[in-house]
Amino acid sequence: MLFGESGPLGGAAWTAPTVRSGWLQGLRSLAQHPGALRFLADCGAVDTIFSLQGDSSLFVASAAGQLLVHILALAMRGPAEGHPSPQGCDWPACAQKIVCHVEDSLRSTATLQVTQALNVLTTTFGHCHSPWTQGLWVRLSPLVACLLEKDPIPASHSLVDLLLSVARSPVGSSDCGLWETLAQTLSHLSPTQAGPLALGILKLQDCPQALKTQAFGVLLQPLACVLKAAAQAPGPPGFPEGATGDSITVDTFLSSKSACVGLLCQALAHLELLQLLPQRPSPWPQAPLLRAAVAILRFCHGSAAPTSDVGGHLCAVLAGCVRVQRAALDFLGTLSQGTGPQELVTQVFAVLLEYLTSPDSSPMVLKKAFQATLRWLLGSPKAPSCCDLDPHTQLFLGELLPVLRKRLCSPCWEARDSGLEFLTQVTRHWGGQAAFRHALLASEVPELTGQLLRDPESYVRASAVTATGQLSSWGLYATPTGPEHPEVQQESLFTELLHILSTDSEGFPRRAVMHVFTQWLKDGHADVAEDLEQFVARVLQAASQDLDWEVRAQGLELALVFLEQLLGQPGSRCPYAVALPEAAPPATLAQVLQALCRVQLFEFALRALFDCDRPVAQKSCDLLLFLKAKATPCGGPQEAGASPDVVSVEAALQRWQAGEQGQPLGELEPEAVMAVLRSMDLEGLRGMLAKSSDHMEKSPQSLLQDMLATVGVLGENEADCY
């Protein structure tokens, strides 16, 4: 009655998938102990769940499958805990029913039903690790093995998932037959279907070496084919045995363009993942993989001269194929973790340069080419004699920088941006290398970077700000004023960045400026250190008026760095830290507070405390609490009492809290500020700010008010969406 046709299934509401989904959720919360289970089983709920497995809604079908697993696990948790017999005579009735249903589905000729059964089993072996799963596998594995004998193999994707799930579970380690099944599956599936299984096998902690070799062979097949197709003459040794470019893979390559592209992309992605794993096959065929990646990129670029039929076909299919280019460049980048013979590395750089130079490279491909180049550059060995770059890298830099220069002038903003990002990264790592400095200064790249500070695209301006900031940190930012007056240049860059901070109409460049300034302050940039207070005061003044919340928040970040430099890290215990002791002695503290007043840090922080954007207020609260903690233990300057200064500060605070702007506070006395800080409940404020606005909106009281208010209101405005 509760679950049959006369129950929910007959109701009109049942046609809505959300109702069915809700019904399943309800059942799931009901099915928490064996007693409830018996009730559900007796009422026919399990049959309804079976039928919902084939529901028209993916969400309902998936929830039904998961619920079945939950019920099965719950049923088995009861009296049959332990090692039930595979025949199932001692299994609880409910579990018996589910397993029989799974068995029937596995025998079905309808792929959909097989898929459902496989998915239920995958979840079961993925989540349940009790001994009974072993019995389950013994009982079902012959049926699963039968699926392998069909041609084509039904639901191959789900089958792969199941086999991997079993292999990862405790069942896998105790069942030798499983390895045979896996090996058999690998050889039965098409190359595209076998890829994910092969990767899954190679990720397993302990599985027989022979199986691993077979799986690795599957992943390498497509690249072996490429190598074979690209070979001009019998070349250097290729991949290990078992990966020689078999005829099935070749057939896939030749069958259609999408099959060829799909298989190659998949193989490249899988090998990329594998390369990063500690359990990757050893020895790792770095050299042939490199050759294959280079060959693929050349096929895509049209610079390969194939001699074989397959080669010609690949040339035609891959020419200009952005999808393969992206995958191959990512893969090539990952390969930079290993080494290779110099002749091969030279080829890698050559092909990367081809892509960076080519006008046909799409913006996305160009970005990936820059990323791969960066990885190869940073991975390249240092010259043995000194710590400078090796001659090959120096040679490459000589060719690369003109290309970079050209890209910085590209009409496409994505290209300019990727170029700037590359420049920033490479400078961050090599700013101190003499060869790099020399090559960079000889190119026009720094000047161009400076010009891009006025780019029409805000993203590019932001990247240019970051790049010039980085260049300047290494003394590499040159302006037309010439290198003989470094102090003039530096001043001009600071002014220029400050100008951007105060005038740029968009947030990204202004945020970038704040990041650069914070970094300069942290690094003790020579020109910042020259007049630290002046620098901080000017930056904070600009940041305080910014409309962008992130600029204001970053302003507080900069203020915190400044504070830490004056007062020491919060809770710093580092024996080498040059910071002051935890509580600064009063004399020093007084000086510090004076300095803070001079740069108007207090006014900035106190205003930010009532900022309409919560993250800004939160940061300011943290900063003031830090200051309060530093100042309080030693008593701080003398109590100021209710001096006129304190009164004016408190009045200003009240105005800001009410959202008014009011007049600037002007010169402040440190004593007054400290007195105000002590009197404020900053901890309470921090607690309140930590609760996001969701806290108010989602509170039961708010919900109740909304429900009460909504009664009787027409739904007119709910229809108006965006």
Next chain:
Amino acid sequence: MPEIRVTPLGAGQDVGRSCILVSIGGKNVMLDCGMHMGFSDDRRFPDFSYITRNGRLTDFLDCVIISHFHLDHCGALPYFSEMVGYDGPIYMTQPTQAICPILLEDYRKIAVDKKGEANFFTSQMIKDCMKKVVAVHLHQTVQVDDELEIKAYYAGHVLGAAMFQIKVGSESVVYTGDYNMTPDRHLGAAWIDKCRPNLLITESTYATTIRDSKRCRERDFLKKVHETVERGGKVLIPVFALGRAQELCILLETFWERMDLKAPIYFSTGLTEKANHYYKLFIPWTNQKIRKTFVQRNMFEFKHIKAFDRAFADSPGPMVVFATPGMLHAGQSLQIFRKWAGSERNMVIMPGYCVQGTVGHKILSGQRKLEMEGRQVLEVKMQVEYMSFSAHADAKGIMQLVGQAEPENVLLVHGEAKKMEFLKQKIEQEFRVSCYMPANGETVTLSTSPSIPVGISLGLLKREMAQGLLPDAKKPRLLHGTLIMKDSNFRLVSSEQALKELGLAEHQLRFTCRVHLHDTRKEQETALRVYSHLKSVLKDHCVQHLPDGSVTVESILIQAAAHSEDPSTKVLLVSWTYQDEELGSYLTSLLKKGLPQAS
């Protein structure tokens, strides 16, 4: 049979987080990748696990298409591309590409504020995501790969909004995104050509509504603003940075100009200046009127609308302020609202949707005492108005678009189930096409008849021409030939050529049939009678009587023989080739009826 499969992961019988998966001709395309304003937990994004289980996302999906910049259509994009890991191409129009990041930044801010999620998705992720975008022009056919092509059509709704046609071979789907069939103050009406797609996926927000004239709503809005300003009150209009804000700006600007009003109008956010900049940049996407007057004066160079400074909120006297965010849940709009709420002279106009729980939602549902943070209670005395300006097609507009595109099937998304049901019936009745309305997660499968291109040999065509019949495009004609399938190509050639190409010898296949006739005369005479009969019946055919006594009609051979057992019966042996199958059958049936009595 090839098929088209459509699965909404969002916007199926629902409004919010539009995300529709389409499989067509072996290609998988994601249409929109939006978020749901009403949720701040997992449900805010479409459930992508259903596609990630199909293997690597970038391998499975051929492309993502974004119809316009509203967050319920693009809000999940950085999450999808930078966190879930989609690395393929994303297509959208140029204005959408330019404006999308602004909205996404706005959304990021809301997420940070509402949930404290500072690393929800970063600005860098938004940028990296935008770098994957390939911008498309209107009516330009973009080749995603060799087989898949897409084409954008103007959709109205908001700046840069587009409908997309997705085509693989002869199969095609059109996705409308959100659209508007009537022009408004700054945008034109949606338009599509008679592209006769297999399927039209259309939004159905106003499936049951025939909307009152927009003019009325505008008049109402202006009247309310004017009245408030006249009595010295302040008007707050909380908006999202883009979209409706621009339309309301044009509205107020023109009104201020016409009425020569002096009260200041302010825009509170830096973002909107940028938005206005884009509206100026993408003038070709606006409507004809704006485009025409553009040379004399750019509509978006506002004379009366100025940037807002926080200090202005305290100035005495009337003013109108546009402030973000649109739902009054945080930020500047909430700050101004708290200041102005206490005076009954002031007014707040909510021009859009508000999520439950937000201050915007509360005041719209009539609550007048709001509990704010820190146990403060805010008494709302100011007037609260709701004005809908959303630019969606109403029922009439949707029907109009279906009529324009002439699809074979229609699928409804982005609407409420009940309303969809009504429209579905209407569409099925009026256009006699099937209409579907899947819920989220439900798959609709449509079979399509494939059209397979076949090459025809010149020889065969020439021979056909030699028969004297001129080809007529409107009349199909029967053409005999041999279909050769080779290297996944189909060609129709003459049988001789086929034999030659395939290196095969010719075999003649003849059908034979015996017809028994009651005739006491000799065989030769029977044959002669058959000849005369056929000659008289088949006037258009060549009937011959051969010296050996047999009769031929084209390739059909008829011989008369005596019956071995019954001398009064003659047996006619009829044989024909397969080319004359039709005539052969006809002749046998004719002969079976017997011969006319000799006169």
